[in-house]
Amino acid sequence: MLPSADQNEILRRRTFAIISHPDAGKTTLTEKLLLYGGAIHVAGAVKSNKIRKTATSDWMEIEKQRGISVATSVMGFDYDGYHINILDTPGHQDFAEDTFRTLTAVDSAIVVIDSAKGVETQTRRLMEVCRMRKTPVMVFMNKMDREGKDPFDLMDEAEKELGIHCTPVTWANGQGLKFESVFALNNRPAELSEKLQEDLEMIDGVYPEFDREAYLRGDLAPVFFGSAYKTIGVQELLNFFVENAPSPRPVMAEEREVEPMEDKFTAFCFKIHANMDPNHRSCIAFFKICSGKFLRNTYYYHVRKDQQMRFAAPTCFMAQKKETVDEAFAGDIVGLPDTGNFKIGDTLTAGEHLHFKGLPSFSPEMFKYIDNADPMKQKQLEKGINQLMDEGVAQLFVSQLNGRKIIGTVGQLQFEVIQYRLEHEYQAKCRWTPLQMYKACWIESDDAAELDMFKKRKAQYMATDKEGRDVFMADSAYVLSMAQQDYKHITFHFTSEF
Ligand code: G4P
Numbered sequence: 001m002l003p004s005a006d007q008n009e010i011l012r013r014r015t016f017a018i019i020s021h022p023d024a025g026k027t028t029l030t031e032k033l034l035l036y037g038g039a040i041h042v043a044g045a046v047k048s049n050k051i052r053k054t055a056t057s058d059w060m061e062i063e064k065q066r067g068i069s070v071a072t073s074v075m076g077f078d079y080d081g082y083h084i085n086i087l088d089t090p091g092h093q094d095f096a097e098d099t100f101r102t103l104t105a106v107d108s109a110i111v112v113i114d115s116a117k118g119v120e121t122q123t124r125r126l127m128e129v130c131r132m133r134k135t136p137v138m139v140f141m142n143k144m145d146r147e148g149k150d151p152f153d154l155m156d157e158a159e160k161e162l163g164i165h166c167t168p169v170t171w172a173n174g175q176g177l178k179f180e181s182v183f184a185l186n187n188r189p190a191e192l193s194e195k196l197q198e199d200l201e202m203i204d205g206v207y208p209e210f211d212r213e214a215y216l217r218g219d220l221a222p223v224f225f226g227s228a229y230k231t232i233g234v235q236e237l238l239n240f241f242v243e244n245a246p247s248p249r250p251v252m253a254e255e256r257e258v259e260p261m262e263d264k265f266t267a268f269c270f271k272i273h274a275n276m277d278p279n280h281r282s283c284i285a286f287f288k289i290c291s292g293k294f295l296r297n298t299y300y301y302h303v304r305k306d307q308q309m310r311f312a313a314p315t316c317f318m319a320q321k322k323e324t325v326d327e328a329f330a331g332d333i334v335g336l337p338d339t340g341n342f343k344i345g346d347t348l349t350a351g352e353h354l355h356f357k358g359l360p361s362f363s364p365e366m367f368k369y370i371d372n373a374d375p376m377k378q379k380q381l382e383k384g385i386n387q388l389m390d391e392g393v394a395q396l397f398v399s400q401l402n403g404r405k406i407i408g409t410v411g412q413l414q415f416e417v418i419q420y421r422l423e424h425e426y427q428a429k430c431r432w433t434p435l436q437m438y439k440a441c442w443i444e445s446d447d448a449a450e451l452d453m454f455k456k457r458k459a460q461y462m463a464t465d466k467e468g469r470d471v472f473m474a475d476s477a478y479v480l481s482m483a484q485q486d487y488k489h490i491t492f493h494f495t496s497e498f
Contacts, residue, residue, distance in 0.1 A: 002263045006293055006329065010260050011247045013331030015085040015288075017102055019127070020112035021120035025142040028228040029112055030075065030086060035231075036238055037077030037084065073273065073286065074317040074333045082242040085317075085333060089126075096125065096410050097362065098271065101344065101392065103129050104359055105270040105288035105333065108136040108245045110237070111162065111221070112228075115141045115148035115175075119161035127162045134218035136246060139166065140237055145227040147176040152202065155223060165220045167207040170236050171199065172225040182225050182233040212244055248331035251290040253347070254355040258291045260330035265292035265300065268356040269346040272338065272391040274421070283391065284315070284335040285342040290356065294328040303347045303354060311336050343390040360497035361465070364395055364408025367437035367473070368415060371404070373429035384426030388418055389466060397440060397463035397471055406463060406473070408440055439480060440465075441472045442496050447489035454487050465496065 001007070020026045075086045087106055089099040103109065109130055113119060130137055139162075141154055149157070151172060159166045170182040173189075173196065183189055185203065192200070214220035222240065226233020248260040251268075258266050267287040274283045294300075299308045315335040316325040328334045336342070345359040372381050385405065389396045394414045397406040409415060415432060422428045440463070445451040455462055455470065461479075463471045472492065474480035484492055 002261055002292060007261055009083070009293075009329045010331055012082050013085065013247055013329065014082055014108070014242055014245050015087065015106055015248065015331045015333070016108045016110060016241075016245060017087045017089050017099075017106045018110045018112055019089060019099070019103070019123065019130075021114070021117070021122040024112045024114040024117070024120070024123070025228045026112050029110075029140065029142065029234065030088070032228055032231050032234045033084070033086065033238055034075060034077060036235060037079040039075065039077035073271070074335075076317050076332075079238065080242055083331075084242070085331065087333065096122075097392065099126060100129050100362060101270045101359060103133065103135065105268075105286075106135065107247070107249050107331065108138070110241070111137050111139045112142050113139060113154070113158065115143050115151075115154055115225075116146050118149055118154060118157045124161055127164075131163055131218065136215050136218055137162075137164065137221050138215075138237070138241060138245070139221050139223045140228075140233075141172075141223065141225045142228050144172045144175055144182075144225050144233070145177075145179045145230050151175070151199075151225060155207075158221070158223065162221070164218070165208075165214070166223050167210055167220060168203060168225070169210055169222040169240055170224045170226070170233055171196075171203065172233075179227065179232070182236060184236060215244065216246055248290075252357050254357055255353065258354070258356075260291050262291040263293075264350040264352065265294050266290045266347065266349045266352070266354055266356075267294065267334070268348075268359070269342050269344055270359065272342060272344060273335075274391060283338045283340075283342075285338040285346075287334050287336060287348060289328055289330045289332050289334065291330050292350070293330075294332075294334055296324070296326045300348045301351050302341065303349060304343070305341065309341070309348075313337055340387055340390075344392040357497065360495040361395055362410075362496075363440045363494045365410050366412065366415075367397075367406055367408050367435040367440075369404050369433040369435055370407050370418075371431045371433065373431040377426075377428045380426045381422065381428035381430060384422045384428050385418075387426075388421060393418060393421075395440075396466050397473070399473075400462040400464060401460045406435060406437075408437075436475055438474045438476050439494060441474060441480065441492040441494060443470055443472050443490055443492055445487075445490040450487055450489045454483075454490055458483070467496070469496065 018026045018030060073088055077084055087102050089102050139158055155166055168185060170184050172179060173181045210222050211220055224233055224237045228234060250257050250259050267289045269285050269287050271286040272283050296314055297310055297312055299310045302309050313324050315322045316328055347354050347356050372378050394407050394409040419430055422430050461473045463473050465471050
C-alpha cells in the first residue's frame with residue numbers, strides 16, 4: 001500500500017468527462033468550472049475543442065483545431081481541497097471513436113443536455129458507452145434561461161432515452177425569461193410560488209431520494225438544472241460533484257483487478273495525439289494512471305514491447321497549460337512524448353505483466369480498400385498505415401479472400417486525414433476504392449464446427465483485424481440478420497471486446 005499522504009492524493013482526485021451533443025453547452029460549462037477552480041480568470045479563455053460546423057468540409061482546419069486542443073485535452077485544477085481532471089472529448093461525430101476511448105479513462109461523467117432540444121443522438125450514443133462500463137453519471141439540464149421543454153418532461157426523456165433512473169437534486173425557479181435561480185431540493189426556499197409548490201409535491205411523490213450507492217453503480221443519475229452561460233446552477237453541480245463523484249476506481253486487467261491504492265505504478269494508453277507539424281514528428285501518448293504513483297526519470301516496463309523505458313519530460317495539464325511534472329497519482333493523466341513506441345491500449349507497469357482491458361474497437365461505419373498509388377513508396381505506405389492505426393485514427397482489416405487492406409472509419413473525414421498524413425508525414429500516396437459494407441462483426445462460437453462452416457461459406461466476407469481476430473464484413477443489414485438466423489451458435493459482436 002502507498003503511504004497515507006499519497007493515498008490522500010488519490011482520494012481527492014476526480015477524473016471525469018463532460019459528454020453532450022455539439023452545442024449543448026459543454027465548452028461553456030467547462031469554462032465555468034475552471035473559473036470556480038481559479039484556473040482561468042476570464043470567460044472566453046477556453047479554446048473550444050469544438051469543430052466549427054462551417055469547417056466540416058475543410059478538415060485541415062479541423063486538424064489545426066485539434067492541434068490547438070492538445071492543451072485542452074485534459075484540464076486539471078484544484079477546488080475545495082479536491083483535484084479535478086476534466087477530460088475533453090471531441091464534439092465532431094467523425095471523431096466519436098476518440099470520445100469512446102476517452103470514456104475508458106474517466107471515473108465518472110457529466111452529461112449536458114440542452115433543455116430546449118432534449119436528449120440528442122450523440123448524447124445517446126455516448127451514454128451507451130457509459131452504461132456498458134457502468135460509469136456513474138450526473139445530468140446537467142442546461143439553457144434553462146431559454147424557453148425549453150417542461151422540466152418534468154425533460155426528466156422523463158432523460159430516463160427513457162439515457163436508460164438510467166434519474167432524480168433531481170436541484171430545481172429551477174422559473175424557466176426562459178423568468179429563470180432566476182435554482183435551489184437544492186434538500187434546502188428549499190421559505191416562500192414558494194403556487195407553481196413551485198405544485199412542482200415540489202410532484203417531485204416528492206415521484207422521485208426517490210438521491211442514493212449515492214445507486215449512483216456509483218451507474219443505476220441512478222442525479223439531475224441538475226441551470227444555465228452555464230449565465231452561471232446559474234453550476235456551483236451547486238460542482239459542489240455536489242466533488243463530494244459524491246468517485247475517486248479513482250479499480251480497473252480490470254486481464255490478469256487481475258488493479259486497485260488505485262497499490263503502491264506499484266500501472267497505467268494504460270487511451271489516446272495518442274499526433275503533432276501535425278511534419279518537422280516535429282513526435283506524438284503525445286496519454287496514459288491514465290490506474291494505481292500508485294508515477295515518477296519522472298524512473299524506469300517503467302512497457303509490457304507489449306517487453307522493454308524498460310523512462311521519461312524525462314512527462315507532462316500533466318494544469319488548467320490550459322501543459323507542464324512537466326515530477327510526479328502524478330492514480331486518477332491523473334500523464335502525457336508522454338512519443339516517437340512511435342506506443343499504441344492505444346498499451347500498458348506501463350513497475351515490472352508486472354499486466355494487460356488492461358476495456359479498450360474495445362467499435363464496428364466502423366464506412367469502409368474503403370486502400371491501395372498503393374506510388375510503387376516506389378510501398379514501404380513508406382505500410383509504415384504510415386501501421387502507425388496511424390496504432391494511433392487509433394481508424395481500423396485496419398485484411399480481406400481473407402484476396403489479402404487487400406480495408407480501412408474502416410466512423411466518418412468520411414478520417415479518410416481525408418489518413419491520405420493527407422500519409423502524403424505529408426510518410427511521403428506515401430494511397431488510392432481509395434469504396435466498399436459497400438454495413439458492419440464489421442467480431443464472431444465467436446463454442447461450436448467449432450459451425451464456426452468453421454461459417455468461415456468457409458462466407459470466405460469472401462471474412463477479414464482479419466489488427467490483432468489477428470476473425471471479422472465478418474456484412475455488406476447489408478439483411479445479410480447480417482440472415483447470418484444470425486442461419487448460424488444460431490455464432491454470436492456477432494459489434495465491439496471487439498466481449
Ligand atoms: P458545446 O461545447 O457543447 O458545443 O457548446 P458551447 O458551450 O460552445 O455552447 C453552444 C452555444 O450555446 C454557444 O452559443 C453558447 O454561448 C450557448 N450556450 C451555452 N450555454 C448556454 C446557456 O445556458 N444559455 C444560453 N442561452 N446559451 C447557452 P453560440 O452563439 O454558438 O456561441 P457564442 O458566440 O455565444 O460563443
